[in-house]
Amino acid sequence: MxxxxxxxxxxxxxxxxxxxxxxxxxxxxxxxxxxxxxxxPNALARGLLSKRSFTIGLLTNDTYGRFTLPVMAGISDALVDHGVSVFLCAIEDDPALAQIHVDAMLDKQVDGIIATGKRLDRRLPVDLSNLHVPVVYAFTEGTQNSVSFRSDDEQGARLAVEWLVKIGRRRIAHITGPEDFFSVRERAGAYHEVAGHREPVLYGVWSESWGHEAVEQLWKRPGEKPDALFCGNDQIARGAVDALREHGVKVPQDVSVIGFDNWEIVAAQTRPPLTTVDMELKELGRQAGLTVLALAEGRPVEPGVRKLPCRLIVRQSCGGKAPTE
Amino acid sequence: MxxxxxxxxxxxxxxxxxxxxxxxxxxxxxxxxxxxxxxxPNALARGLLSKRSFTIGLLTNDTYGRFTLPVMAGISDALVDHGVSVFLCAIEDDPALAQIHVDAMLDKQVDGIIATGKRLDRRLPVDLSNLHVPVVYAFTEGTQNSVSFRSDDEQGARLAVEWLVKIGRRRIAHITGPEDFFSVRERAGAYHEVAGHREPVLYGVWSESWGHEAVEQLWKRPGEKPDALFCGNDQIARGAVDALREHGVKVPQDVSVIGFDNWEIVAAQTRPPLTTVDMELKELGRQAGLTVLALAEGRPVEPGVRKLPCRLIVRQSCGGKAPTE
DNA sequence: GTGACCTGAGAAAAGCTTTTACCAATCTCT
DNA sequence: AGAGATTGGTAAAAGCTTTTCTCAGGTCAC
Incomplete structure (x- = not known):
């Protein structure tokens, strides 16, 4: 100085x-x-000596930011206290771009890398398994012997369906996304377990229009209609609510609708606002951040998949009362 | 080596x-x-010598990421070719947190900082005017003698209203956000200029429910109804479209609706999908990135505010044909 | 054959910080 | 008072690159 x-x-x-x-x-x-x-003090010089750059890289292929942003917020929140800054690298499923970003981060001596995505059952298009820096996976498929964090979709789905049961619903239908999503199968599994098999599962895509169409299908069928819809995400739920309104069905009086994701922009703007399941992505990011830091500091971390519990967000689309906490 | x-x-x-x-x-x-x-080669050691870290910081107070993500994508896109990585720092209007992040970035010898926000007429809660690294402002208010980039909301609004006029609409109403937003006033100004003063401007908030309510107000009034709605953002437009449907008014046959922002998740999911104005935030980010790089390399850059043109995205909520490009 | 020049490569310094080793001066105790 | 311990501070090395300087050996010309 x-x-x-x-x-x-x-x-x-x-x-x-x-x-x-x-x-x-x-x-x-x-x-x-x-x-x-x-x-x-110049952190570069310090890093040169201490072998710690107080920098980590966040790799994501989620361009919308639906999942990445909360995760990022959690990471940043957890690490800012430790003086760690985060490189955000958006690779759009482009392996070459991903490699460039990874190389750039390694050159800059990041203390670790967190890989995150938009799907639990897909890998990022780049191999991070043999780096000389620790790697943690968050909301994306990890490799053998790695540490990864994910939401517990089964528990989340159970939370949703149990809530519907608790408020007295019995004919609960499940409208969800593409069956090839692991989360979809997990959520559907929990749904079956809790609700029994009284109603079929409608697989489709992650859009409002599918939610809308699914309700059309359900209400076109003869016989008793469902008294509750457990939707695979908030967009589907929103489409469903819209369709119900058009059918003159009242939400939540006649039918309860519950979503998944707690994407504020969708869930809170729906009329009525959606009761939904929050995957606690910020907390997930926080834990991923602390974990990569622990690894960077040489503290031992048990490899494996950590499932974080989801939380039920009660708004008005189901009726019932908010649980007293 | x-x-x-x-x-x-x-x-x-x-x-x-x-x-x-x-x-x-x-x-x-x-x-x-x-x-x-x-x-x-170790970028830290190289940076120590060359005084260039090939690293810049992006500071934002936009937690939703609605504006930051496209801007970030543009910056990253422009700079990855130059080997520059980006620190993303989300400060939530918290001056203390902002200062911590800025200090951390300066310690890490960033070559420059880009400040971005969610509002053109607000500053970030931290003073960046006397740093020894270049600062560029993108989609947020800059300081004296700084370089800043923003969308040309006036031109964007003009684009929208002219489009409505071109497809034959004459009674164009404007439903928009809070009047204290600079963009709102600019857009309203352009609206008045192009549409004349046949209809009032309805100021409210940036939510679907306001769009909904505004349509209620308009349709409750005696006399001729508007044949087009220019909405201040896509959420308002979406609420308006929903309300119109409930009134039995057909979009786009009876009334054209046009939005602003081109927030895909809202605009594309509306039924019918919204024609809207895109602020080209990715391009804005790209230019901001190249500019901060130029400053970092000592190339001269004229200070001032650069307005980037918006682009009309034609979908189905207005009728009319897409312009042949 | 010898001085001028060129070529290929190594030595050393600089950039900034932290850490270890070291030295001179003071203090302590008998 | 003198041996040994303590104190307050400096010098130097290490960490990894890049750049500039230097040098040994060879080549060319006269």
């Missing part, structure tokens, strides 16, 4: 880091002068 | 950088061995 503080370069360092031996008045003086001139 | 390539450390450097004098067969051999052992 400005050894212009009339002291040697090493004394300055020790003063600012509260290490070494020196007179307390010297230490104080150095600190004061450092503060005055606004001295801040 | 592994001078284990049987050559001195300086020769290795010169070989890999194609500088200095040396026998071509030595150069080739070093390069080959470097490639074999997967050597990559």
């Amino acid at each position: 400005a050894a212009a503080a009339a002291v040697s370069i090493s004394t300055a360092s020790k003063a600012l880091n509260d290490t070494g031996r020196m007179g307390s008045e010297t230490r104080e003086r150095v600190k004061r002068i450092a503060a005055e001139i606004g001295y801040r | 592994a001078a284990a390539a049987a050559v001195s450390i300086s020769t290795a450097s010169k070989a890999l950088n194609d500088t200095g004098r040396m026998g071509s067969e030595t150069r080739e051999r070093v390069k080959r061995i470097a490639a074999e052992i997967g050597y990559r």
